[in-house]
Amino acid sequence: MxxxxxxxxxxxxxxxxxxxxxxxxxxxxxxxxxxxxxxxxxTWVENRMGRNLELGGTWVHWVQPHVWAEMTRYGIGVVTGPEFEKAYWWADGQRHEGPAERVLEIIDEPNRRLLEQARELIPLPYQPLNNPAVKGVDHESVSARIDALGLGEEARQLMRTFWSLNFNGNIGDAAFTQALRWCSAASGDWMLMFEACATYKVEGxxxxxxxxxxxxxxxxxxxxxxxxxxxxxxxxxxxxxxxxxxxxxxxxxxxxxxxxxxxxxxxxxxxxxxxxxxxxGQAGLGAKLWIKVKGKWDRFVAFGGEDWPINFVQSEYFDEDSTTLVAFGPDGNAVDVEDKDAAQAVLDKLVPGIEVLEVAGHSWVGDEFAKSTWPMxxxxxxxxxxxxxxxxxxxxxxxxxxxxxxxxxxxxxxxxxxxxxxxxxxxxxxxxxxxxxx
Ligand SMILES: Cc1cc2nc3c(=O)[nH]c(=O)nc-3n(C[C@H](O)[C@H](O)[C@H](O)COP(=O)(O)OP(=O)(O)OC[C@H]3O[C@@H](n4cnc5c(N)ncnc54)[C@H](O)[C@@H]3O)c2cc1C
Structure with a gap:
């Protein structure tokens, strides 16, 4: 035909x-x-574990003009995610916990320094090559730039996990310019950039x-x-x-x-x-996983080791007798999106007393029509x-x-x-x- x-x-x-x-x-x-x-x-909304879950792309923000204009056009609002009160993190070979602001404090100054040239090298984010000087740093990796900051071990490890989360992959070959592009698009403010990545979901x-x-x-x-x-x-x-x-x-x-x-x-x-x-290809080769745990937990975020199969978790939905967490890991091949024991093993190291009931996700890396997650x-x-x-x-x-x-x-x-x-x-x-x- x-x-x-x-x-x-x-x-x-x-x-x-x-x-x-x-x-x-x-x-x-x-x-x-x-x-x-x-x-x-x-992007893929599926009913899993008793609720409609975003198995792929999820969060949007008003600093993202194209998606925001589409939502305005069709009268679609946002659903605000939880404001975190608690954090768990792994550094120096041990678990730490404290108020959520503590983690942000630890990575604030390093991120400011890492990204201080974002607006200078990429003054116009929609013309990312507008300043030819950006080419001069395009062969540098995020990994090398973080290590060059000369941080103490706790901040260094948290920064490496944070950027491995952002890349949903290994940061060894991850372009420093990609980090600059994100930050420049958020007007040079890394906290706004982070907010844009994981705070507001599309209504419906x-x-x-x-x-x-x-x-x-x-x-x-x-x-x-x-x-x-x-x-x-x-x-x-x-x-x-x-x-x-x-x-x-x-x-x-x-x-x-x-x-x-x-x-x-x-x-x-x-x-x-x-x-x-x-x-x-590109570096976004990781995993996204939903994890239902027993009991009503705090609104928390947790950062694991950079190369753990799951290196970031945040609580997202709160029911009377369970909490649903969203989790990410840098290597999609290292995560079985149906293996609740594997999720339990990681959470045991970060969040004491937590009990995994169910997990759900999609292997984007194993999906022949994607072979990757988000492009980094x-x-x-x-x-x-x-x-x-x-x-x-x-x-x-x-x-x-x-x-x-x-x-x-x-x-x-x-x-x-x-x-x-x-x-x-x-x-x-x-x-x-x-x-x-x-
Ligand atoms: C786990 C995950 C989390 C993410 N989180 C966010 C987030 O929070 N916020 C955000 O803004 N973005 C996020 N993203 C990224 C965002 O989802 C993507 O950047 C965006 O949806 C890509 O749209 P696209 O049209 O460019 O590509 P795609 O959505 O990949 O569309 C390409 C289409 O081509 C089809 N296709 C492939 N091969 C063939 C073929 N041979 N013949 C016919 N059709 C084919 C595919 O099936 C697909 O429908 C995330 C992505 C993933 C995977």
Whole structure:
């Protein structure tokens, strides 16, 4: 079967949905080919352990302009997370506990120093290469920069865990510039940056926002339709799906995560630069896990050792006889999202007397359509690859959070990239068609 449309979009995550809405509202015909049986990509709300849980992307903030504008557009509010009163942390080979502010105090001055050049090197977060001097530090790792601060052991270990949490991965090759980009997007304030990462959830779940965008597009959505091949020819592009069907279009927007990009065959092949970036991938290779524990616990955060399978936990939902925690670890392959004993073993070292009842999560690293969690780039990506990833090749355009300028790594980045790419595709296809009135 072969059908023709103006634009085929591969992937119905936030980038693909946003691009689809923009293009259909300008009158272009759009077909979305989505591999999974659901929309929303690396965000996923599922009923687990008796409540709707965000297994993927969750938190949003008003300093993230693209996602915030979408929430305003569709009248979707936020749900505020708990204000923490207590903290547990592991440092110097032992467990510590104290008020939550204590942990922030320990990492405040080190984070200020680590990120003091954020606004100087990245004065315009949506033009991350605007100051060429940023290239001079793009091969430095977060790990090396933390160690160069000359901190005492407790602060050093907490900082390393904190940044391993932010990268959801190993910080050995994690780009220092990625940390600068986050902080610059939060106007140079690391505490605002941290607040943006884990405080405000989307009312009704991220799926409410994804559904609202989908409902606002006239695109033809095909679920359970993995794409295997993208071929450019004189007439445009032909996309072949796993069921053997071909879909012709004038242009294609590919929203695959960087780590999954090389799973699709391109003819002609993507540039060497794009292939190399995809082969290296990005550092967000960790895990996110929900843990239900017995009893009503305090509002606490807990930082484990940097390389523990679970190195950060915070209490999120409080019921009469149980508390639901959200947890992260730097190595998705080291965490079995169904293994409650493994979660218990980690929590035993941090939070005395806690009893795990159930766990839930999704292995994003083992998911062939993600192969990663949130995009956190390796050293060199910003200076060597970002612009190349954003450069269309013929009528093949990439879009997605992995290729965003501002809050790359976030839902906001996916929406930003979807908007930008839709604009570029419309420009390529010629005069904007008349808006569709519904
Ligand atoms: C565990 C976790 C926690 C996160 N936490 C946050 C957070 O708190 N706040 C925040 O803002 N962001 C967070 N993120 C990041 C955020 O979810 C992503 O950056 C964003 O959702 C990415 O959107 P996207 O459209 O760029 O990519 P994706 O959502 O990955 O969309 C790509 C789509 O392409 C599809 N696809 C892949 N291969 C094929 C193929 N061969 N054929 C057809 N379709 C294909 C996929 O199924 C997917 O639907 C988190 C992500 C994870 C995984």
């Amino acid at each position: 072969s059908t023709t449309t103006d634009v085929v979009i591969i992937g119905a995550g936030f980038a693909g949905l946003t691009a689809a809405r923009e293009l259909t509202q300008q009158g272009y015909s759009v077909k979305i080919l989505e591999a999974r049986g659901r929309i929303a990509g690396r 779940g991220t799926v409410a926002l994804a559904d609202a965008i989908l409902a606002d597009t006239a695109a033809d959505l095909h679920l359970n339709t993995p794409v295997e091949r993208v071929e450019q020819n004189n007439d445009g592009v032909t996309v072949t799906t796993a069921d053997g069907a071909t879909h012709s279009a004038r242009a294609v927007i590919v929203t695959l995560p960087l780590n999954a990009l090389n799973t699709v065959e391109f003819s002609p092949a993507l540039s060497e630069g794009k292939q190399a970036a995809a082969a290296r 780039h390796y050293t060199g990506y910003l200076s060597e690859h970002l612009e190349e990833m954003q450069r269309p090749e013929g009528n093949v355009f990439l879009a997605g959070s992995d290729y965003a300028n501002g809050w790359g790594g976030f839902i906001d980045g996916a929406i930003e990239s979807g908007l930008t790419t839709a604009r570029n595709v419309a420009a390529r296809l010629g005069r904007h068609k008349e808006s569709v009135t519904r």
